[in-house]
Amino acid sequence: MQDLKLLAQDNRGLYQLEAGEDLLGWHEVTQGSILPSFEGDATGIANMKQEERNYSHYNSYTATVASWRVLKPVYNRDICIDCQNCWVWCPDTSIISRDKQMLGIDYDHCKGCGVCVEVCPTNPKSLLMFGEHSSFEDALSQWPEKKKKEKK
Numbered sequence: 001m002q003d004l005k006l007l008a009q010d011n012r013g014l015y016q017l018e019a020g021e022d023l024l025g026w027h028e029v030t031q032g033s034i035l036p037s038f039e040g041d042a043t044g045i046a047n048m049k050q051e052e053r054n055y056s057h058y059n060s061y062t063a064t065v066a067s068w069r070v071l072k073p074v075y076n077r078d079i080c081i082d083c084q085n086c087w088v089w090c091p092d093t094s095i096i097s098r099d100k101q102m103l104g105i106d107y108d109h110c111k112g113c114g115v116c117v118e119v120c121p122t123n124p125k126s127l128l129m130f131g132e133h134s135s136f137e138d139a140l141s142q143w144p145e146k147k148k149k150e151k152k
């Protein structure tokens with residue numbers, strides 16, 4: 001069974017965006033204000049993995065938008081060929097890949113758009129959309145069989 005909580009971090013997706021009652025809206029911020037993306041010294045941050053960086057509360061990495069989703073993509077490791085298509089096309093950088101190996105979905109930031117499913121080339125697809133509250137076990141047990149080519 002694949003580990004669906006890969007790379008889960010304490011500093012990832014801590015805050016619901018709508019929960020920021022005391023936060024200023026983008027149109028209320030004084031011109032010239034600086035909102036640092038990282039806590040402390042950010043020297044060499046470009047060479048660090050996401051989960052090793054000390055993101056500040058101003059960075060979207062620490063806010064979750066998971067509640068926006070109605071459908072979620074479920075990943076089936078058994079079929080995936082690590083082509084990286086989903087990683088390239090995801091508009092929210094929510095595909096987790098390391099060293100060209102697909103590891104799973106960042107469910108704190110995935111908005112459920114389904115683009116990753118559309119671009120997955122395997123037969124059957126290695127990513128499929130399921131209801132947000134479906135269990136991963138149920139989703140994987142309903143995975144379709146390989147489609148046979150139709151004879152012309």
Ligand code: SF4
Nearest residue numbers: 090110111113114116
């Ligand atoms: S459903 Fe959309 S946001 Fe979520 S991982 Fe797929 S492409 Fe990215």
Ligand code: SF4
Nearest residue numbers: 080081083084086120
């Ligand atoms: S597009 Fe499909 S086959 Fe390619 S890496 Fe993503 S899940 Fe795997």
